[in-house]
Amino acid sequence: MLKKFYIKTFGCQMNEYDSDKISDLMQSVNFVRSETLEDVDCIIFNTCHIREKATEKVYSDIGKIKKLNRSKKKPIFVLAGCIAQAQGEEIFKRTNYVDIVVGPQSYHRLPEQIKNFAERKENFSDTNFELIEKFDTLDNLKSSRKSKTSEFLTIQEGCDKFCSFCVVPYTRGAEFSRSFNSIINEAKKLSDNGVREIVLLGQNVSAYKFIDGNKTYKLANLIDEISKINSIYRIRFTTSHPNDMDQELIEAFKYQKKLMPQLHLPIQSGSNKILKLMNRKHTREYYLDLIARFKEANSEIKFSSDFIIGFPGEEEQDFQDTLDIINKVNFINSYSFIYSQRPGTPAVDRDQILLDICKDRLMKLQTLLGDIQINNSKKLIGKKVEVLVENKTKTVGQFFGRSKFMHSIFFNSENSNPGDLVDIEITSYNSKNLFGILQKEEVLV
Ligand code: SAH
Ligand code: SF4
Ligand code: F3S
DSSP states (O other): OOOOEEEEEOSSSHHHHHHHHHHHHHHTTEEEEEEOTTTOOOEEEOOOSSSSHHHHHHHHHHHHHHHHHHHHHHHHHEEEEEEHHHHHHHHHOOOEEEEEEEOOOGGGGGHHHHHHHHHHHEEEOOOOOOOHHHHHHHHTTOSSSOOOSSSEOOEEOOOSOOOOTHHHHHHSSSOOEEEEEHHHHHHHHHTTTTTTTTEOOOOTGGGEEEEEEEEEEHHHHHHHHHTTTTOOOEEEEEOOGGGGGOOOHHHHHHTTBBSSSSSEEEBBBBBBHHHHHTTOOHHHHHHHHHHHHHHHTTTOOOOEOOOEEEEEEOEEEEHHHHHHHHHHTOSSOOOEOOOOOOSSTTTTTOOOOOOHHHHHHHHHHHHHHHHHHHHHHHEEEEEEEEEEEEEEEEEETHHHHEEOOOOEEEEEOSOOTTTTTEEEEEEEOOEEHHHEEOOOOOOOO
């Protein structure tokens, strides 16, 4: 008999990708995915540990579910992802609602773990790093999921950079690159399922390096090979570290028309002093020079970034340096966070900046980012923009898609289909989105 499972994803795109794979694994052992919690036999939380708030949210959601389900038969509860890796068996002490703890590099064994738990009712924690085994299992997995127009494809996992604020090197382990062929096979499968845009994923995607005999494959080689798949129109990759960008990758933005001219390249801070304290191993000058090299390869390219505000040691001048670099690069679509102390990371015991100062700086920084975004949108009014259609919205006659630069665009059209590349004239904007109308193709007589 079919059983029902519910999965909730917290955190980054890597977790979204993993949750889809976990769903395929569950479906391979006769579980069907449910969009609600009602009468489910298994609940899976795929969790994030990046900031304290992310971790607290997971525990608070577990508390809510526990309350809701009090009078019913308890479903098997699986805690997967980065909290699982960071806290392991400690989780059983914090909440008695969790039955199985499974890390991001061993979730391919989940069907077996669920079966064992159902038989023995013994809590179980698996936080081994089994990347080769994991990807081998996933390569042979069938998927009955309907693909979206744009899909993620994990090519690399883990991180060797050890920025002093970050848990990722501990939760995801050392850098590991998947085999070139298995990535290309997955890209082909995606295109056969109607996918038109592939977003190559990794905690440090630009560190991708796979050695096969005497051949070494890098990210630029992957982009070249995926570009040969006719029905893939667009390629992106995320997230990159400034220190891993090689000349081949920079040049790819010049000659590879399917590679979108948009790059997420986190800098975290514009101050050399803070970058050093963060152990980022690059300076602001190096970063600005890198941006110039990308622009030389492709003058159209736009950049986005992540910023951490209030890192221990950040003085007003350091903050001003961050605002200065934002003005210089003109970032769009960026993310900013107040520094959060993470257990086990080198910066955890350093003197903290007062929360009020952090909040004030964050507000100023987000206002600047917002102003730049609006200016950028303003310039697009009346312009024709190429959009890859992703879906129909709930509003009659309205569709959603993205520009080359990842702008979210809502447009009116009588009939568009996910996967279409269409021209949209931009008519208005708000702080996050652009709005427009479909340009009809001219009929030649
Ligand atoms: N690999 C990527 C980012 C991974 S985490 C990179 O190197 O940039 C995503 C973002 O979360 C980071 O870019 C950083 O801005 C933020 N982040 C990570 N640890 C944090 C912490 N302790 N406090 C606040 N933000 C953090
Ligand atoms: Fe974290 Fe730094 Fe690695 Fe990015 S590069 S995942 S911020 S340690
Ligand atoms: Fe969070 Fe883990 Fe991603 S900590 S940001 S889910 S790599």
